[in-house]
Amino acid sequence: MTYNCPVCNKAGLPDFKIVETSCPQCNANLKAFMVLNSLALPQSQNINKITLLFLVILLSIFGIYIYNSSTTENTLEKKFEIQSIYLKDSIKLYKDSVGALQNHLKDKTSHSSYVIIKYRVKDGDYPAKIAAMFYNDWKMYTEIEAFNNLKKPYILRKGQILRLKITQD
Numbered sequence: 613m614t615y616n617c618p619v620c621n622k623a624g625l626p627d628f629k630i631v632e633t634s635c636p637q638c639n640a641n642l643k644a645f646m647v648l649n650s651l652a653l654p655q656s657q658n659i660n661k662i663t664l665l666f667l668v669i670l671l672s673i674f675g676i677y678i679y680n681s682s683t684t685e686n687t688l689e690k691k692f693e694i695q696s697i698y699l700k701d702s703i704k705l706y707k708d709s710v711g712a713l714q715n716h717l718k719d720k721t722s723h724s725s726y727v728i729i730k731y732r733v734k735d736g737d738y739p740a741k742i743a744a745m746f747y748n749d750w751k752m753y754t755e756i757e758a759f760n761n762l763k764k765p766y767i768l769r770k771g772q773i774l775r776l777k778i779t780q781d
């Protein structure tokens with residue numbers, strides 16, 4: 613007469629209620645069943661029911677533990693799968709954030725590294741003079757002319773508004 617493992621149901625086990633047995637398949641130590649069986653014997657009936665209940669609960673926890681151990685590989689694989697999904701999401705999120713940040717910085721750089729001011733042309737002004745005034749470099753007149761779409765012969769009218777790009781660094 614052989615018995616089935618109460619944890620994984622493998623057949624061919626000795627009577628684990630009498631012999632101390634470990635299941636060769638799920639590796640469950642079935643000693644607890646032996647202990648329970650001995651408790652059920654008449655000479656052990658004086659052991660109080662709370663102890664018995666405690667053992668049953670212990671056995672259930674043990675069973676759950678064994679069951680979990682036998683499916684650990686599967687569980688780990690799932691956990692790993694879920695974690696890699698999380699990881700991929702995190703990496704994507706991170707990349708998106710970095711991308712957004714870079715764009716933001718690029719925007720900030722291209723928009724705030726200079727300001728555009730308006731200059732009203734006065735009597736006797738000419739591009740090189742204004743360039744010397746604002747840029748400390750009369751040769752910057754080419755920039756003023758280009759930035760304001762001025763055409764030859766680059767004569768400025770009094771009261772004309774020029775836009776000047778002032779770099780802030």
Ligand SMILES: [Zn+2]
Nearest residue numbers: 617620635638
């Ligand atoms: Zn088993």
